[in-house]
Amino acid sequence: MAEATDATVRQHHDGQVLVVTLDDEAKNALRPDTLFSIEAALEADADAVVLTGRPGILTAGLDVKWMAEHGRRGTEDLLVALGRCLMRWWTDPRPTVCAAPGHAIAAGTMLAMACDHAVAAEDGAWGLLETQIDFEMPEYGIALARANVRTDRLEDLLLPGERVDAAEAVAAGFADQVRPADEVLDVALDRARTLAELPARAYGRTKRRLRGDIAAGVTARLHDDIASVTAHLSHEA
Numbered sequence: 001m002a003e004a005t006d007a008t009v010r011q012h013h014d015g016q017v018l019v020v021t022l023d024d025e026a027k028n029a030l031r032p033d034t035l036f037s038i039e040a041a042l043e044a045d046a047d048a049v050v051l052t053g054r055p056g057i058l059t060a061g062l063d064v065k066w067m068a069e070h071g072r073r074g075t076e077d078l079l080v081a082l083g084r085c086l087m088r089w090w091t092d093p094r095p096t097v098c099a100a101p102g103h104a105i106a107a108g109t110m111l112a113m114a115c116d117h118a119v120a121a122e123d124g125a126w127g128l129l130e131t132q133i134d135f136e137m138p139e140y141g142i143a144l145a146r147a148n149v150r151t152d153r154l155e156d157l158l159l160p161g162e163r164v165d166a167a168e169a170v171a172a173g174f175a176d177q178v179r180p181a182d183e184v185l186d187v188a189l190d191r192a193r194t195l196a197e198l199p200a201r202a203y204g205r206t207k208r209r210l211r212g213d214i215a216a217g218v219t220a221r222l223h224d225d226i227a228s229v230t231a232h233l234s235h236e237a
Contacts, residue, residue: 009037011044017192018046019185023054029063030107035081038111039088047200048192049092051115052099052185058124061106064133072233079226082107083140087215089114090144093204095195099188100124101181105163109174113144116195116207118174119188121181126169131161134232139225140218147211149173 008024020041022028042049053059062082067075089096089111098104098111098118103125110128112118120126128145130137137145137158145158153172156162169175179187195203218225 006031006033006037009034009041011041013044013046014050014189015193016047016196017189018044018049019189020049020051021053022051022059025054028053028057028059028108029066030059030061030078030082031063031066032078032081035078035085039085042088042092046094048095048097048196050097050099050185050188050192051089051111052188053101055181056102057108058098058100058102058104059108059111060103061108061129072230075233076226076230079138079229080222082110083138083218083222083226086110086114086140086144087219091208091211091215093207094200095192095198095203097188097192097195098175099185100175101184104169104175105129109169110141110144112175113148117176117188117191119184119191120166120169120175120178121184122166122178123181124166124169125163126166126174127161127163128158129161129163131159133161136229138229139221143214143218147214 008022010021012019020038062078067078096115098115100112100118100120102121104112105125105127106129109126128137128141145154149157150173157172164172166178170178
């Protein structure tokens with residue numbers, strides 16, 4: 001299990017719901033330590049888990065400046081950490097809900113799709129923008145998109161790296177409902193509590209039937225897939 005090392009990832013309990021909050025007082029850009037801490041938060045005892053961010057943003061995605069400073073090797077480590085974190089959240093047996101209080105870009109959209117339900121703030125921007133920054137979509141991003149996005153929108157959104165508003169994010173399948181920003185967390189908590197009232201054994205085992213084999217395959221191929229995605233990058237920072 002990854003070690004929790006990033007102080008910008010906070011957690012607290014609201015009753016039996018664990019709330020995991022990303023807040024670096026900026027764009028919540030994701031680095032390896034941040035992803036390790038998001039993943040490790042799932043070790044806490046709770047009936048359901050809510051992932052949220054600071055006002056105005058869930059996350060703008062991976063820390064591009066950090067990637068530039070650490071070259072291909074660092075970028076590979078970061079992308080592998082993202083894949084492991086996403087697959088861990090996607091297969092956690094408990095109900096997981098994303099409360100996106102604003103923008104959820106690139107890896108932010110992936111984190112939302114890795115949850116069982118996602119609530120989007122009205123003014124948030126969404127999208128899997130990897131193509132626009134000259135990155136191939138990793139297999140885990142495609143797996144999550146295929147599980148969430150409407151079939152008739154999948155290629156139209158992923159191939160050009162289309163950015164969409166919250167209403168279109170829901171219509172396409174990135175998220176499940178839109179609310180005013182100041183209501184997002186409360187709505188997500190209510191949804192988490194409702195899902196937690198379902199029989200836990202049946203909920204968790206059904207999730208495993210839906211996603212377990214796909215996630216296991218993605219994880220087994222993760223290092224090779226990321227090596228292919230980053231093959232065009234320089235090893236030097």
